[in-house]
Amino acid sequence: MADIFTPRKRSAVMSAIRSRGNKATELRLIAIFRTHGITGWRRHRPVFGRPDFVFRALKLAVFVDGCFWHGCPIHGTRPKQNAAFWRKKFSANRARDRLVTRALRFNGWHVVRIWEHELRVKNETRLISKIRRHFAAAA
Numbered sequence: 001m002a003d004i005f006t007p008r009k010r011s012a013v014m015s016a017i018r019s020r021g022n023k024a025t026e027l028r029l030i031a032i033f034r035t036h037g038i039t040g041w042r043r044h045r046p047v048f049g050r051p052d053f054v055f056r057a058l059k060l061a062v063f064v065d066g067c068f069w070h071g072c073p074i075h076g077t078r079p080k081q082n083a084a085f086w087r088k089k090f091s092a093n094r095a096r097d098r099l100v101t102r103a104l105r106f107n108g109w110h111v112v113r114i115w116e117h118e119l120r121v122k123n124e125t126r127l128i129s130k131i132r133r134h135f136a137a138a139a
């Protein structure tokens with residue numbers, strides 16, 4: 001795919017990107033997919049930014065973002081110890097998320113970012129609507 005970064009920037013971006021998502025949240029999303037008859041996904045495909053799930057036919061990438069690491073506006077806690085370190089860490093994570101999303105969209109991908117808290121049972125109906133909206137847009 002076309003590269004929008006310089007090799008140096010690319011290297012920094014790639015090394016910062018986590019190799020694997022969170023297992024528990026991924027399994028939870030798989031359970032939701034199964035419940036709602038959503039098929040066609042693959043996990044951990046070698047796609048830029050390492051999406052947690054990819055729907056290849058739709059060129060749709062799904063990321064599940066942990067509320068803590070990705071600085072959820074509702075649940076992102078701000079540790080008091082080493083506050084400066086954490087502030088920097090969270091802000092770098094968010095910047096990286098935005099960059100990955102932009103780069104994928106630039107290359108014709110549809111991107112769905114799901115917060116960990118959206119996986120809760122009480123939010124399931126809303127989450128499924130969100131996913132289906134993205135499917136419709138990608139189809």
Ligand SMILES: [Zn+2]
Pocket residue numbers: 067072073074075076115116117
């Ligand atoms: Zn959250």
